Amino acid sequence: LPRLPVFEAISRHDPDSTVVIHSSSGRRFKYGELLGDVRKTRNRLYEAAGRDDIDGERIAFLVENSYDYVVTFLAILAAKSIAVPLSPAFPAPELQYILNHSEALMLLSSAKFAPKAHEVLKTELDVEPAYLQLSKFQGGAPHERVILEKTGPGSAGLMLYTSGTTNRPKGVLLPQSVITSQARSLLHAWEYSPSDHLLHVLPLHHIHGTINALFTPLFSGSTIEFLFPFNADAVWKRLAAPFLTPDQTLDRDPDASSQSAFPPREKITFFTVVPTVYSRLLTTHKALPLDMQSATRAAISPANLRLAISGSAALPTPIKRAWSDLSGGNVLLERFGMTEVGMALSCGLDVADRVDGSVGWPLPGVEARLVDVDTHTVIEKGHERDADGRERVGEIQLRGPSIFAEYWRNPEATAKEFVESKDSDTRGLWFKTGDVAVRRPVEGGAGRSTAASQKDWARGDMYFILGRRSADIIKSGGEKVSALEVEREMLALPQVAEVAVLAVPSGKWGQKVGAVVILDEEFVPDGRWTPLDMRRALKGRLAGYKIPQVLKVVKHIPRNAMGKINKKMLVKDVFA
Numbered sequence: 121l122p123r124l125p126v127f128e129a130i131s132r133h134d135p136d137s138t139v140v141i142h143s144s145s146g147r148r149f150k151y152g153e154l155l156g157d158v159r160k161t162r163n164r165l166y167e168a169a170g171r172d173d174i175d176g177e178r179i180a181f182l183v184e185n186s187y188d189y190v191v192t193f194l195a196i197l198a199a200k201s202i203a204v205p206l207s208p209a210f211p212a213p214e215l216q217y218i219l220n221h222s223e224a225l226m227l228l229s230s231a232k233f234a235p236k237a238h239e240v241l242k243t244e245l246d247v248e249p250a251y252l253q254l255s256k257f258q259g260g261a262p263h264e265r266v267i268l269e270k271t272g273p274g275s276a277g278l279m280l281y282t283s284g285t286t287n288r289p290k291g292v293l294l295p296q297s298v299i300t301s302q303a304r305s306l307l308h309a310w311e312y313s314p315s316d317h318l319l320h321v322l323p324l325h326h327i328h329g330t331i332n333a334l335f336t337p338l339f340s341g342s343t344i345e346f347l348f349p350f351n352a353d354a355v356w357k358r359l360a361a362p363f364l365t366p367d368q369t370l371d372r373d374p375d376a377s378s379q380s381a382f383p384p385r386e387k388i389t390f391f392t393v394v395p396t397v398y399s400r401l402l403t404t405h406k407a408l409p410l411d412m413q414s415a416t417r418a419a420i421s422p423a424n425l426r427l428a429i430s431g432s433a434a435l436p437t438p439i440k441r442a443w444s445d446l447s448g449g450n451v452l453l454e455r456f457g458m459t460e461v462g463m464a465l466s467c468g469l470d471v472a473d474r475v476d477g478s479v480g481w482p483l484p485g486v487e488a489r490l491v492d493v494d495t496h497t498v499i500e501k502g503h504e505r506d507a508d509g510r511e512r513v514g515e516i517q518l519r520g521p522s523i524f525a526e527y528w529r530n531p532e533a534t535a536k537e538f539v540e541s542k543d544s545d546t547r548g549l550w551f552k553t554g555d556v557a558v559r560r561p562v563e564g565g566a567g568r569s570t571a572a573s574q575k576d577w578a579r580g581d582m583y584f585i586l587g588r589r590s591a592d593i594i595k596s597g598g599e600k601v602s603a604l605e606v607e608r609e610m611l612a613l614p615q616v617a618e619v620a621v622l623a624v625p626s627g628k629w630g631q632k633v634g635a636v637v638i639l640d641e642e643f644v645p646d647g648r649w650t651p652l653d654m655r656r657a658l659k660g661r662l663a664g665y666k667i668p669q670v671l672k673v674v675k676h677i678p679r680n681a682m683g684k685i686n687k688k689m690l691v692k693d694v695f696a
């Protein structure tokens with residue numbers, strides 16, 4: 121295998137330690153088996169391609185979250201090709217789009233998704249990918265010493281498509297050097313270790329599930345337990361397992377004999393998901409039997425669940441508070457990232473460094489700056505307020521070795537999103553994230569950690585995300601309103617279960633602040649909540665100009681797979 125840092129790391133881990141567990145069956149695979157399976161699969165890719173120079177070719181794959189997924193992903197890197205993970209949840213036209221757009225040389229699938237793969241291959245494609253069905257890896261193969269060759273990494277990499285929240289998903293090319301930098305940065309900041317046991321409940325075709333919850337743990341020798349698709353009851357049951365006696369577990373599981381290995385009983389130490397998952401877990405917790413409630417509380421207490429992380433969308437403070445109350449002080453760590461940059465900003469490991477509403481500081485290796493959205497000048501340290509004392513709002517721009525290389529086959533978009541730095545240094549271009557933020561001095565004891573892993577980056581003013589420049593900054597009568605800020609306050613109202621705040625076009629104001637709300641049925645049983653009720657409830661919580669002028673009560677707010685809302689579409693649907 122080529123001497124990629126990820127293979128070097130894997131070859132150094134204890135071969136007898138567990139790399140992957142399938143939560144539902146309890147099947148386990150060891151680090152010592154992994155590279156042998158990767159090499160065999162890499163060779164099968166060469167056979168299917170009819171050649172062994174497939175450097176930089178895109179190989180798309182449709183495999184369930186499992187050991188097979190891990191082997192397939194790594195085998196594509198081992199062939200110095202570009203891994204293009206597909207979501208089994210995508211309908212055929214979406215898969216077709218990605219196969220065409222990535223100009224895939226090959227399509228791989230597991231047995232389970234062979235029908236889906238064939239369905240796509242039958243459609244008219246612009247490309248003719250070779251198809252290969254992967255056999256199930258049996259695991260348990262004798263440990264094999266795999267030689268790492270002293271070759272360069274070639275063009276190995278990962279191509280992920282953005283979530284498509286604002287537009288058609290863009291193909292983001294992440295060379296292996298970039299994903300390695302991302303992993304090293306997280307490894308340092310979040311201190312992944314061989315004693316970490318992650319519960320993985322995320323899709324694997326997004327950066328969050330792939331880099332934070334799979335690729336980085338592989339570097340550190342952690343155990344990854346797949347439980348997918350996410351199911352709140354199954355997650356609670358799994359978290360509780362180490363804290364229940366065997367008969368307690370069996371009692372409430374009539375099918376226990378058929379799934380004797382479920383659930384595995386190691387303690388879960390690391391959990392990273394999106395805010396909507398925490399929200400689901402909090403809601404379902406109330407309905408658990410009492411002994412399960414106490415077992416799960418123990419499971420998520422800070423002493424047991426070392427790190428619970430939230431990201432991919434803004435974390436509502438009420439969710440953060442409720443999780444902390446339920447767990448006895450496990451304060452969710454929020455971070456900010458995107459497909460193009462991996463993780464960019466993060467709160468710190470010290471509880472004091474997890475300030476409400478903040479996404480923390482630039483992670484190790486990441487350089488960040490704010491560029492004033494009005495004056496287009498860099499907001500220098502110490503100049504976070506303008507002459508009138510108002511906070512200056514800036515776009516987050518980033519650079520460093522963990523930033524992506526290019527949008528695939530889209531040089532115009534690539535050129536548009538990078539800017540040259542005026543300070544004439546040569547460390548590369550700045551990437552315009554499209555997200556805006558403010559920087560504020562730290563509160564309380566934040567930024568004072570003495571731990572070596574935190575000291576060099578969790579320092580100085582903290583970043584607070586206001587939202588997307590294109591959709592979350594509402595310009596109403598000359599004032600700028602952050603949709604995220606209004607959403608945060610509205611979610612703190614007992615009447616509001618879910619909310620999207622957005623810009624509604626207005627002749628008089630340019631834009632009006634609009635709120636689309638799902639009401640809490642317990643609190644508003646008759647479903648009646650008027651704009652006046654809303655304004656009364658928000659008075660004193662928000663400045664007058666930030667209080668929504670229009671309100672629409674709905675039963676459902678559409679979200680994509682990562683729990684995000686396309687606000688351009690929503691405003692059209694609701695306020696048309």
Ligand code: ATP
Pocket residue numbers: 282283284285286287288289290326430431432433434435454455456457458459460479553554555585587588682684
């Ligand atoms: P597309 O680019 O296709 O429209 P997308 O931007 O949603 O979709 P991703 O790359 O998956 O695709 O998501 C990155 C975006 O998610 C960021 O630009 C930001 O708007 C949002 N985001 C991520 N983490 C946070 C956070 N902690 N708080 C607020 N927003 C966040």
Ligand code: MG
Pocket residue numbers: 282458
């Ligand atoms: Mg985006």
